[in-house]
Amino acid sequence: MLQDPALELRARDIGRALRCVVCQNQSIDDSNAEVARDMRRAVRERLSAGDDDRAVFAYMVARYGDYVLLKPPFKAGTWVLWLGGPLVLLIAGAALLIAARRRRQVPLAPLQPLSEEEQRRLDALLKP
Amino acid sequence: MIPELGHFALILALAVALVQGTLPLLGAARGDIRLMDLGRTAALTQALLVIVAFGALTQAYVTSDFSVANVVANSHSAKPMLYKISGVWGNHEGSMLLWALILALFGAAVALFGAGLPDTLRSRVLAIQALIGVGFLAFLLFTSNPFERVAPAPLDGNGLNPLLQDPGLAFHPPLLYLGYVGFSVTYAFAIAALLEGRVDAAWARWVRPWTLAAWCFLTLGIGLGSWWAYYILGWGGFWFWDPVENASLMPWLAGTALLHSAIVVEKRDALKSWTVLLAILAFSLSLLGTFLVRSGVLTSVHAFAQDPARGMFILGFLLFVTGGGLALYAWRAPQLQGGGLFQPISREGALILNNLLLCTLAATVLLGTLYPLFLDLLTGNKVSVGPPFFNATFVPICAPLFAALCVGPYLGWKRAELWPALLRLRVAFIAAVIAAIVAATAIDGRATLAALAFGFGVWLILGSLSEFGQRLVRTGFRLPPRASLGMTIAHAAMGVVVLGAVGTGAWNSELMQTMKPGDRASFHGFDVKLERVESLNGPNYVAERATLLLSAGGKSYTVLQPERRLFTVQRRQVAETAIHTNLLRDLYATLGEGDAGNGWVIRLYYNPLAPWIWLGAALAALGGFVSLSDRRLRIGAPQGGKRARTRPAVQAAE
Numbered sequence: 001m002l003q004d005p006a007l008e009l010r011a012r013d014i015g016r017a018l019r020c021v022v023c024q025n026q027s028i029d030d031s032n033a034e035v036a037r038d039m040r041r042a043v044r045e046r047l048s049a050g051d052d053d054r055a056v057f058a059y060m061v062a063r064y065g066d067y068v069l070l071k072p073p074f075k076a077g078t079w080v081l082w083l084g085g086p087l088v089l090l091i092a093g094a095a096l097l098i099a100a101r102r103r104r105q106v107p108l109a110p111l112q113p114l115s116e117e118e119q120r121r122l123d124a125l126l127k128p
Numbered sequence: 129m130i131p132e133l134g135h136f137a138l139i140l141a142l143a144v145a146l147v148q149g150t151l152p153l154l155g156a157a158r159g160d161i162r163l164m165d166l167g168r169t170a171a172l173t174q175a176l177l178v179i180v181a182f183g184a185l186t187q188a189y190v191t192s193d194f195s196v197a198n199v200v201a202n203s204h205s206a207k208p209m210l211y212k213i214s215g216v217w218g219n220h221e222g223s224m225l226l227w228a229l230i231l232a233l234f235g236a237a238v239a240l241f242g243a244g245l246p247d248t249l250r251s252r253v254l255a256i257q258a259l260i261g262v263g264f265l266a267f268l269l270f271t272s273n274p275f276e277r278v279a280p281a282p283l284d285g286n287g288l289n290p291l292l293q294d295p296g297l298a299f300h301p302p303l304l305y306l307g308y309v310g311f312s313v314t315y316a317f318a319i320a321a322l323l324e325g326r327v328d329a330a331w332a333r334w335v336r337p338w339t340l341a342a343w344c345f346l347t348l349g350i351g352l353g354s355w356w357a358y359y360i361l362g363w364g365g366f367w368f369w370d371p372v373e374n375a376s377l378m379p380w381l382a383g384t385a386l387l388h389s390a391i392v393v394e395k396r397d398a399l400k401s402w403t404v405l406l407a408i409l410a411f412s413l414s415l416l417g418t419f420l421v422r423s424g425v426l427t428s429v430h431a432f433a434q435d436p437a438r439g440m441f442i443l444g445f446l447l448f449v450t451g452g453g454l455a456l457y458a459w460r461a462p463q464l465q466g467g468g469l470f471q472p473i474s475r476e477g478a479l480i481l482n483n484l485l486l487c488t489l490a491a492t493v494l495l496g497t498l499y500p501l502f503l504d505l506l507t508g509n510k511v512s513v514g515p516p517f518f519n520a521t522f523v524p525i526c527a528p529l530f531a532a533l534c535v536g537p538y539l540g541w542k543r544a545e546l547w548p549a550l551l552r553l554r555v556a557f558i559a560a561v562i563a564a565i566v567a568a569t570a571i572d573g574r575a576t577l578a579a580l581a582f583g584f585g586v587w588l589i590l591g592s593l594s595e596f597g598q599r600l601v602r603t604g605f606r607l608p609p610r611a612s613l614g615m616t617i618a619h620a621a622m623g624v625v626v627l628g629a630v631g632t633g634a635w636n637s638e639l640m641q642t643m644k645p646g647d648r649a650s651f652h653g654f655d656v657k658l659e660r661v662e663s664l665n666g667p668n669y670v671a672e673r674a675t676l677l678l679s680a681g682g683k684s685y686t687v688l689q690p691e692r693r694l695f696t697v698q699r700r701q702v703a704e705t706a707i708h709t710n711l712l713r714d715l716y717a718t719l720g721e722g723d724a725g726n727g728w729v730i731r732l733y734y735n736p737l738a739p740w741i742w743l744g745a746a747l748a749a750l751g752g753f754v755s756l757s758d759r760r761l762r763i764g765a766p767q768g769g770k771r772a773r774t775r776p777a778v779q780a781a782e
Contacts, residue, residue: 016515025381066511088488
């Protein structure tokens with residue numbers, strides 16, 4: 001805990017975006033693990049030393065790797081992850097538009113007349 | 129003796145399922161009514177056998193029969209009866225048996241209520257159901273036998289994971305599985321339709337109630353799970369974007385899309401092949417969810433590789449179900465001709481937009497959940513995908529989805545005008561803007577996005593209610609059909625969930641303080657005093673309990689008693705939070721580490737609108753059930769004389 005409430009608020013926000021490296025899907029802010037406590041302390045030390053948020057994240061990444069960021073950075077290995085959702089939306093949306101346009105251009109196929117066999121069965125059914 | 133009977137019943141069930149999965153298919157292809165009718169008898173027999181097996185395992189748990197390995201590993205004689213019973217499905221083998229049980233029960237339900245279905249369709253549906261059953265029964269028997277014995281039997285068991293010893297979690301898995309497995313019926317209907325080569329309004333009329341029922345149970349299951357996480361995990365959150373949660377969210381999203389596109393098939397005879405595809409995807413995602421949770425792949429890719437038998441089996445089964453389904457789809461779907469034409473701006477158009485966005489959401493969650501696994505497997509690089517990622521990718525897509533949700537019901541089928549629909553929404557819209565402005569100025573000036581989302585929530589509720597009101601006025605105050613009443617409830621419920629999520633997520637506040645008995649703190653206008661911390665003994669745990677007195681303006685307001693329980697058998701600590709709710713906000717307290725010398729760490733949370741999240745989930749499910757009770761959707765209740773109508777048709781075919 002830091003004395004300065006504004007700085008503490010920043011520390012909490014940063015803590016929520018950093019992963020506790022030994023836990024399953026917990027941020028260091030939520031975790032009770034020993035490592036998380038050390039990491040929380042490290043974040044506060046960096047902030048007290050006058051680092052901005054970016055520098056704190058850079059410091060943590062330098063020590064623990066990208067793994068520590070709960071929001072993965074956008075780079076060569078992760079562009080599929082970031083753009084996958086929007087790509088699905090774009091491709092599916094485009095496919096829908098094309099299908100709609102094509103459907104408007106092609107008139108409905110003319111109804112096929114009944115074959116003789118079908119006509120006979122229909123007559124048989126309709127006969128009282 | 130009884131466990132052996134259960135084991136034997138399970139083996140017989142597998143044999144019956146094999147028969148049920150093959151002969152009726154043959155009968156449907158050949159037009160042989162005797163083979164087709166076999167499906168019904170087999171479905172009922174299979175259900176009976178799995179009930180016997182499940183009953184045998186339950187008996188072993190209830191009587192604490194410690195000669196059964198599964199009971200030893202997951203139960204203890206000192207456990208309360210509720211958790212002895214819920215322990216049956218609180219472990220790998222038992223939960224798979226529950227899967228098989230629900231699957232067999234659904235199959236029996238199709239057999240019982242499906243008298244009105246065309247014979248070929250019914251026998252094919254039952255056969256596909258049975259083939260899924262074969263997969264699960266074989267999985268149980270060959271890799272996860274719940275009836276294995278140990279000799280000599282130990283004196284007592286290891287007990288159930290303390291986190292699971294909770295009423296909320298006792299009912300969470302059955303509800304979730306009712307949802308997952310419910311989609312197996314829709315899947316079976318989709319595959320049967322592809323085999324038959326036809327999808328029509330009657331088909332959709334059958335598929336919709338099953339989808340709706342599965343959806344309701346899944347909604348309840350997810351809501352219950354989220355509620356449990358909220359009060360047991362002890363840090364006030366309600367959704368953690370944990371892979372296990374995502375696993376249940378994906379089928380929910382696909383199921384919601386399926387629910388809506390099935391309406392279009394039923395009412396307008398369009399979107400057929402899309403609906404079939406969604407039915408395949410919804411069940412595949414349910415299976416994927418089971419695979420993710422059950423194979424241990426989430427803990428670590430390497431844990432999965434160390435004990436691969438189970439994981440490989442489910443993975444293979446998943447590939448068979450999904451791959452087989454999709455291959456059949458690619459082959460046969462082009463034959464499914466859509467009938468109804470419509471303009472882009474119409475009820476159909478809005479529902480397509482809904483489907484598009486819901487599927488994008490499902491894809492986003494799928495990517496976020498599986499990407500770290502694949503990256504680790506392929507390159508050895510580790511990345512974490514956590515809440516900040518999903519907030520950045522998932523939430524923005526919700527905005528257009530909610531807009532479509534609000535406007536859609538105002539649009540007519542086939543072709544409609546956007547502007548008049550928006551005009552009819554103006555009162556709700558103005559109210560929403562006011563709500564957003566009030567939220568931005570009065571509650572929290574910094575959280576602009578939260579204020580916007582809050583406005584959206586208000587718009588969703590008022591928009592749904594005003595559509596209902598205008599319909600009432602138009603029809604001279606005759607109650608609309610239950611299906612549309614259900615829609616109003618479920619749509620408004622989404623707004624309730626949004627308000628709850630925004631309130632809890634953005635406007636909560638928290639106090640963490642080390643306190644000794646007699647210490648005071650001030651929190652949100654309340655004066656908090658730690659009265660005492662005492663130890664007490666539960667049935668199978670010892671606990672420390674803090675008593676916090678909250679008073680406002682000198683008057684005592686409430687007492688919160690959070691506990692920290694140490695389960696003696698497993699030596700595990702679990703926080704028992706104390707929550708005071710007035711339905712508009714929760715006061716939430718947890719007791720952390722500490723002792724008399726240094727004081728205890730007390731955490732207090734103030735969570736505005738938190739109860740609305742689960743209220744909303746319950747309301748959504750209620751809406752689904754109301755809709756399900758609509759006469760037109762009632763399963764097996766077509767216009768009378770169903771037997772009389774089907775029999776002559778069969779004779780004509782022979």
